[in-house]
Amino acid sequence: MKQSLGAKPLLYPTPVVVVGTYDSHDKPNIATLAWVGICNSKPPCIAFSIGRGKHTHSNIVERKAFTVNIPSKKHIKETDYIGIVSGKKVDKFAATKLTPVKSDLVDAPYVSEFPLVLECKLLQTIEIGDHAQFIGEILDVKADDSVLEKDLPDIKKVDPILLVPETWLYYGVGSYLGKAFSIGKEIST
Amino acid sequence: MKQSLGAKPLLYPTPVVVVGTYDSHDKPNIATLAWVGICNSKPPCIAFSIGRGKHTHSNIVERKAFTVNIPSKKHIKETDYIGIVSGKKVDKFAATKLTPVKSDLVDAPYVSEFPLVLECKLLQTIEIGDHAQFIGEILDVKADDSVLEKDLPDIKKVDPILLVPETWLYYGVGSYLGKAFSIGKEIST
Numbered sequence: 001m002k003q004s005l006g007a008k009p010l011l012y013p014t015p016v017v018v019v020g021t022y023d024s025h026d027k028p029n030i031a032t033l034a035w036v037g038i039c040n041s042k043p044p045c046i047a048f049s050i051g052r053g054k055h056t057h058s059n060i061v062e063r064k065a066f067t068v069n070i071p072s073k074k075h076i077k078e079t080d081y082i083g084i085v086s087g088k089k090v091d092k093f094a095a096t097k098l099t100p101v102k103s104d105l106v107d108a109p110y111v112s113e114f115p116l117v118l119e120c121k122l123l124q125t126i127e128i129g130d131h132a133q134f135i136g137e138i139l140d141v142k143a144d145d146s147v148l149e150k151d152l153p154d155i156k157k158v159d160p161i162l163l164v165p166e167t168w169l170y171y172g173v174g175s176y177l178g179k180a181f182s183i184g185k186e187i188s189t
Numbered sequence: 190m191k192q193s194l195g196a197k198p199l200l201y202p203t204p205v206v207v208v209g210t211y212d213s214h215d216k217p218n219i220a221t222l223a224w225v226g227i228c229n230s231k232p233p234c235i236a237f238s239i240g241r242g243k244h245t246h247s248n249i250v251e252r253k254a255f256t257v258n259i260p261s262k263k264h265i266k267e268t269d270y271i272g273i274v275s276g277k278k279v280d281k282f283a284a285t286k287l288t289p290v291k292s293d294l295v296d297a298p299y300v301s302e303f304p305l306v307l308e309c310k311l312l313q314t315i316e317i318g319d320h321a322q323f324i325g326e327i328l329d330v331k332a333d334d335s336v337l338e339k340d341l342p343d344i345k346k347v348d349p350i351l352l353v354p355e356t357w358l359y360y361g362v363g364s365y366l367g368k369a370f371s372i373g374k375e376i377s378t
Binding site: 001002003004005006007008009010011012013014015017034035036037038039040041042043044045046047048049051068070073076077078079080081082083084095096104116117118123124126128129130131133135137138139140141142143144145148151152153155158160161162163164165166167168169170171172173174175176177178179180181182183184185186187 | 190191192193194195196197198199200201202203204206223224225226227228229230231232233234235236237238240257259262265266267268269270271272273284285293305306307312313315317318319320322324326327328329330331332333334337340341342344347349350351352353354355356357358359360361362363364365366367368369370371372373374375376
């Protein structure tokens with residue numbers, strides 16, 4: 001039996017990412033968020049949403065670029081902190097002792113200590129409700145040597161953080177379950 | 190040291206969802222996808238992207254509504270199958286022995302056997318590259334009694350599926366890591 005829970009943003013779970021931008025004074029900023037998803041294959045694009053009053057919002061409106069950084073569990077306290085305070089008031093790189101690095105391809109900084117980084121140029125801005133959605137084209141992905149397995153990152157080495165909306169609890173990634181576009185083939189029609 | 194991997198959609202990991210729609214003959218269809226994310230808080234909205242040739246795409250263009258169903262690990266084979274075959278050729282509900290239920294609030298079916306279901310009305314359609322993104326307002330969430338813990342679903346009971354893009358491997362949700370907007374507070378400025 002299903003119960004009605006009302007209108008809530010219950011995607012279970014969401015990824016947790018840290019978005020990097022420069023402000024108008026070239027100062028690097030980072031913001032943690034979970035309203036994010038891949039939104040196109042060719043070209044590869046990612047979309048995330050953020051409130052219009054946020055520092056990251058005005059930075060992207062001005063600079064038309066951002067990075068999406070995927071933090072590891074070992075930086076979960078820094079990641080949570082980056083989602084609590086505002087870049088208008090605090091230098092979040094200094095406070096967390098994380099290191100900003102200028103992207104090769106876009107006008108935005110990435111987080112040196114995080115294992116997986118997407119360099120994105122702004123393609124579209126979509127006004128929704130209390131949030132604006134930024135769609136960015138992923139121009140390059142950079143990964144630490146230490147997380148690579150052949151030519152792609154190993155998710156257990158990346159060790160990312162997941163969020164459960166409304167309960168606001170973080171979880172890790174669990175066991176390997178199977179191969180996509182493969183394990184369903186045994187269901188015949 | 191970071192290696193450049195080129196332009197790839199490497200959000201690590203993505204959620205896995207099954208989108209429910211009716212076609213022009215009122216036949217229910219389902220499609221598995223991972224290019225999805227929450228995109229607004231007030232009102233709560235979810236966005237997903239799909240190729241323009243897909244059955245789900247034309248169904249949403251016509252019916253302006255969809256459900257987002259979160260499958261459990263125990264239905265991973267059905268979930269994978271629903272992402273392999275086309276609803277233009279196969280009755281995926283019949284093939285998987287899953288049960289379509291007409292939503293209370295929107296013109297779309299949900300999957301009875303899946304523990305968490307979002308009923309969505311189409312708000313905006315965004316043309317990106319090879320995919321169109323549908324933004325839906327979440328009008329209601331329905332959850333099985335069996336996954337509820339107080340008033341919200343327990344993620345370990347929902348037991349959702351995660352996807353790692355490019356390697357195309359499925360994973361489960363792992364250990365509890367901490368409370369959001371809380372564990373970062375010990376970092377002082």
